[in-house]
Amino acid sequence: MTDKKYDAIIIGAGHNGLICANYLAKSGKSVLVLEANATVGGAACTREFAPGFKVSAGAQWLYQLNPTIVSDLKLIAHGLVYAAQDLDSIALNPNGQQHISIHGSHASGGDLSEQDAHQFAALQGQLLRFVRVLDRVFNRRPPKLIESDWHDKLTLARLGIDMKMLGKEDMSEMLRVGLINIYDLLNEHLDNPLLKGALSLDAVLGSHMGPRSPNTVFTYLYRLLGQHYRFNGPALLKGGMGQLADVLLHSAQHQGVEVRTNSAVITINLNADSAKSVTLGNGDTIVANSIVSNADPKTTFTKLVGLRNIEAGFSRRVQVIRMNGNAAKLHLALEGLPDFTGLNAQQTGARLLIAPDMKYVERAFNHAKYGELSPAPAMDISIPTVHDGSLAPAGKHVLSATVQYAPYALKDGWTEAQKQLAQKVAIDTIAQYAPRIKEQIRAAEYLSPADLEQQFNTHGGHWHHGEISLDQVLMMRPTPGCTQYRTPVDNLYLCGAGAHPGGGLMGLAGKNAAEEILRG
């Protein structure tokens, strides 16, 4: 037993855990962060995957980091440097020409009609008005379903007022589309299959949903939050996503936060209904007034608290949280810049999307539904070395791609053979757009959701620590009876992506949780 008692122990140094630690320390709390891995950042990390080749091994694009957090924590002063900002997304056309570029609310190129370009801008404009309403709700703790206090009532009242302020037409449209799928919405507004395919991928990335799954307009709005935060397209950090982790660590340490890596928490110890301490792998037990978990809710309760130490109804709710990941990562070390048909070198540094039409994406999902690999996966590709030479030896390049879909519960299991097959399918898919790429590959790495689960200690390897589905958001996130960052266990809080508002490198879960903890 260590003698020192902290105000708060944070389990996990993901970006949310570090942000939470920063805010708590800023308010004068003594904070200890315990991270299982050797480095901080969770899925915000840079890792060498082949000699001399580094990659953002989890999240690859920064597109929705909350600006208030950046300024509150003075992240620029602590060294946040972009390698590129406001990048285009380019929807790759299988014909090798007529690719479409998307920049914020503007789309151009290929065979995009003027009408579609106009309609797209109008649609984004309207959706962004909805996003503004959501942002207000995401910025604070979600109201409770029942027993609302004045704070929650205010949140609800503001939500009501914000919706009213949208005006009659927008408000009824928001209520209409809030629950439907992106496939129908995009078909209502747009004709161009390629543009629709790319947009639909944005709605389903990181989720176990296809474009025709209900709820995918909501996930699209969730993604658009970035644009509301003035990201006119994704950004890359100098040195990869690990830089975000470094900057957050730096500012945390500056505030007096103690951070220990290689310190996996094995158990959260309770005294009847209340969390008292944590025990590490080496047997050390450390006490704190508040225990804050950046681990996902399933890991937190199943592994750390133990299902037998919570009541059965809640245990059941934890068990049924849907959080089987369905996205994999592909990392390629390349001898040279890949030559994507129809793109110039500068364009190769944009966000490249393989989603030729919505049916392609939906078909890829069909396989995943039945636990199979998609023979033609959709992909979100980044070649960060176009903007950042520090990641690879001179003249060499790195390709990082999110491969959608790759079901966590693969029917045949994630054996080495299955992984090889999945990697081959992913590379073959890219090769359809960059035919010479296979010759350029020096090393390749494929991370299935099972690998991501292991590397980031996240159950199911899920992008958001739990689906962003309507039954798992707001006051139902991660699960009813465990909301507002609190849990049925007194003094145990959640501050990770599994809590409101959800995942992505946004930071609000960590910030809101800190506010809730400070409220006492």
Place this chain on the structure above:
Amino acid sequence: MNELSALPQHTTQMMLHTPFHSRVVEACEINEWSAWQGYTTPSSYTNVEFEYFAIRSNTGVFDLTPMTKYRITGADAEAYLDRLLTRNIAKLAVNRVAYIVMCNDAGDVIDDGTVFRLADNEFRLCTQERVLDWMMWSAAGFDVEVIDETADVAALAIQGPTSCRVLRNMGFAGMENLKPFGMQTFEFNGARIMISRTGYTGDLGYEAWMAPEQAESFWDALFEAGKLRGIRAFGSEALDIARIEAGYLAAGVDFVPAEQIVRNGRGRSPLELGLGWLVDFNKPVFSGRKALLKQKEYGPRYRFVKLSVEGNKPAEHSFIYCRGKAVGTVTSAGWCPTAKTNVALASLEMPYGRPGDELEAEIYYMRELHWTRLMAKCTIITKPVWEPARRLQTPAPDA
């Protein structure tokens, strides 16, 4: 093989027969049957009064096979039950039985029942409802196996002042030394059967648990041994009179099992059913603990009371008034023939039912299509109106 055959029998067959059925049919002279958890069972065999008086004066026999029975085994069996049930199971010794309730997280009672400790890591849980899904959900994180053994165990209740004598006549030597809530294994017909000193009648009585193959010969031997002791089979109606007289609750009657509730607030906690004594707050965790602690602090919403009702008209489904205000309703009521008291069990809104509160039941009754309404004074009673000393005496008295 048909996929259905893998399902429990009660989900595939309309009305099951208990292993005693051949004997029950023979005894059920008036052919009055009712459904009980998927089984067909007599509501009465001959005449409800006869049957009731057999329980109180001689020996009554009741086929309780349809009572839901679960077998819980495994290294964590005790820990599992301690989390499932509000009572402290660690304190339950091998060969002992305890009355229990289980709650959901809201602290509402899912069911009541009895738990038998068969061995260190082996228990039988008898419940009124089928609660397997709740039990399975509760099993996550524990090294236990839970199986529904309802159809694998035949059971008879043998209740009344001569019950011990009858069992001894059957050859179960030392029966009189079995303590209340104790159990013991005996040899019968070359097989092992278990007899517990438990029941639902508030009197001296036993329950015998056996393999279905033993059922018919056990029944025959039992009735042979009881021939001169006024033995008689009884149905659910006579049992209901006896349990009201003894002040016992019935799930689905005196409270709605929590898992069946659709309307918010219709559940009842143990504290609201007069069963606070079954809740051990010293245990660090059990389902319902947090809600019940809160309820203990802020006060329950309801009070469960036993009432002695003036007159002899059963206060069935009556509203209870306190100075003109409806403050609750009766859940079970009946005239108790042996105690000669008109008893009602009622759920009252808090704070009613305080000492000094004048309560009245609004009773409607009909004679020859003529309805009469009367207001009957009620007095809260704390002891059961039927509680004979022999119920708890060991050795059990011979009669």
